[in-house]
Amino acid sequence: MAGWVLQLLEQWDVVKKAPLPFAMAFVVAAAAIWAAIAWSYSAVLASKNAQIELQDRQLADLREAVKGGGPLHKNIIQVSSDLYRAQEADDIIEVFANPSKIILPQTAPKGKSITVKDKAGRANGSIKISVDGGAKIDSLAELDMRGMYASISFVWDGKEWSIY
Numbered sequence: 001m002a003g004w005v006l007q008l009l010e011q012w013d014v015v016k017k018a019p020l021p022f023a024m025a026f027v028v029a030a031a032a033i034w035a036a037i038a039w040s041y042s043a044v045l046a047s048k049n050a051q052i053e054l055q056d057r058q059l060a061d062l063r064e065a066v067k068g069g070g071p072l073h074k075n076i077i078q079v080s081s082d083l084y085r086a087q088e089a090d091d092i093i094e095v096f097a098n099p100s101k102i103i104l105p106q107t108a109p110k111g112k113s114i115t116v117k118d119k120a121g122r123a124n125g126s127i128k129i130s131v132d133g134g135a136k137i138d139s140l141a142e143l144d145m146r147g148m149y150a151s152i153s154f155v156w157d158g159k160e161w162s163i164y
Helices: 003-017 019-067
Strands: 076-079 083-085 092-095 100-104 113-118 127-131 142-145 151-156 161-163
Touching: 003 019, 092 100, 113 127
Parallel strands: 076 092, 083 100, 092 113, 100 127
Antiparallel strands: 113 151, 127 142, 151 161
16 A cells, blocks of 8 residues: 555544544534634625625616606606797706796796707897796896806705706
8 A cells, every 4th residue: 555545544543533523623623614714704804795786876866867866867848839838747858949937836846957958059148937827036026047058957945846
């Protein structure tokens, strides 16, 4: 037989005579190795779990946006007529016609915002914005949009539209 096999058999005889100390040493060594590996990979696993959770949230947001109801979805209306009555569902109104009059809804959910944008770049006072039913925009009955390619955002505060 090979020399290493004979040495193994000699050592095995020692183990057979005292199996309990051998088993205890084996368990202690295995536990120490397991603890070292678990400790070294715990930070790596925690980081990977955080990345997976972030990607799950991002994927859920994108799925919601694709369905049309998420934070990334904006209802954009393109106006090429001289009068447009904004709807509660409108988020952005792009105006291509000049002169134009945009009429904001009389009420909306608190915090609702609508942005009016001069997409033609010819507004300079020819786009007029008012509120249905005579309600006010920051205490103004009507607002003239000034500046080429200008945009104005309005937020409903529960009582009136405010300029932001």
